[in-house]
Amino acid sequence: MSGYPPNQSGYTHQVPNVPNYLVQSILVTIFCCLPFGIVAIINAAQVNGKLAAGDIAGAMAASKSASKWSWIAFGCGVAFSIIYFVLIMLGAVAGSVE
Amino acid sequence: MLLNCSVCNHPVVPNAKFCIACGMKLSVDGEGYGSESLTPPPLPLDEQQELYQKSSPHHVQVPYIPNYLIHAILVTVFCCVPCGIPAIVFASQVNTKLYSGDIEGAIHLSQRARKWCWIALWVGVVYIALMMFFQFFTTMESLYQSR
Numbered sequence: 001m002s003g004y005p006p007n008q009s010g011y012t013h014q015v016p017n018v019p020n021y022l023v024q025s026i027l028v029t030i031f032c033c034l035p036f037g038i039v040a041i042i043n044a045a046q047v048n049g050k051l052a053a054g055d056i057a058g059a060m061a062a063s064k065s066a067s068k069w070s071w072i073a074f075g076c077g078v079a080f081s082i083i084y085f086v087l088i089m090l091g092a093v094a095g096s097v098e
Numbered sequence: 099m100l101l102n103c104s105v106c107n108h109p110v111v112p113n114a115k116f117c118i119a120c121g122m123k124l125s126v127d128g129e130g131y132g133s134e135s136l137t138p139p140p141l142p143l144d145e146q147q148e149l150y151q152k153s154s155p156h157h158v159q160v161p162y163i164p165n166y167l168i169h170a171i172l173v174t175v176f177c178c179v180p181c182g183i184p185a186i187v188f189a190s191q192v193n194t195k196l197y198s199g200d201i202e203g204a205i206h207l208s209q210r211a212r213k214w215c216w217i218a219l220w221v222g223v224v225y226i227a228l229m230m231f232f233q234f235f236t237t238m239e240s241l242y243q244s245r
Contacts, residue, residue, distance in 0.1 A: 026183055034179065038171055038186060045190040053198030 018059045020047035021066040028070050032077025040069035163204050165192035166211040173215050177222020185214035 022044040029037025044066035050059040103110050108119035116123055167189040174182025188211035195204040 022187070029174075029183060030179060034175060038174060041183065041186050042167070042190040045187045046194050049191050049194035049198065053194065055198075 015051055016056060018047055018051055018056070018063050019067075020044050020063060021070055022047075024070045025066055025073075028073040028077065033073040033080070036069050036073035036076060040066050040073060043069060160196055161201060163192060163196055163201070163208050164212075165189045165208060166215055167192075169215045170211055170218075173218035173222065178218040178225070181214060181218035181221050185211050185218055188214065 021040065025037060025040035025044040029041060043062045046062045047059050047066065050056075050062060101110055102108065103117035103120060103122060103124065105122045106117065106120040108117055110117050110124065114124055166185070170182060170185035170189040174186055188207045192204050192207045192211065195201075195207060
């Protein structure tokens with residue numbers, strides 16, 4: 001019967017543990033960098049479905065990609081906050097000098 | 099130690115790779131010393147179907163189910179981030195479910211993605227309308243006081 005998903009045919013017990021990084025992706029989307037965080041969420045949301053369908057290589061690739069884009073978004077957020085903080089401090093120093 | 103080919107029962111020497119009588123390939127692993135045909139035995143029918151489905155997902159008849167991924171990304175960026183994120187999560191699972199054969203699950207995810215897209219859109223529209231209303235109100239008030 002072709003309508004059944006392959007995960008009902010009896011090999012769910014030997015599925016390896018592939019992290020999906022969904023929580024990290026959502027957190028960096030909200031707090032760090034929206035565009036890169038969306039890419040991370042899209043990849044992270046596909047990990048479990050691919051794993052359940054038996055596509056372990058695809059699940060690992062999506063997991064790696066989600067991790068990569070989460071870190072990129074995190075780095076962007078940190079860099080942006082550092083630049084923002086430096087500019088605020090410069091403005092405060094300039095204001096006190098005047 | 100004499101061994102026999104399991105197909106034609108002709109005696110063969112130990113560690114022979116083929117039977118000299120019938121040409122059948124012999125397996126050399128231990129006790130059985132039986133024959134091993136050159137072509138693998140055919141898979142059971144359901145395994146064949148599963149293999150076909152996994153190797154060429156585009157050739158199987160798959161219904162069109164919209165995944166609303168573009169809508170979800172747009173409402174996340176322009177309307178409401180917290181409501182757009184569930185829309186993106188559901189939308190990006192639709193195609194994976196569809197190609198793994200779970201059509202009902204794909205339809206369900208598609209409907210949920212659509213629902214969250216509408217929620218995010220309306221939250222964004224109401225938020226922007228309220229901001230415009232308050233901005234208009236404060237501008238009018240400052241104009242009235244300055245007169």
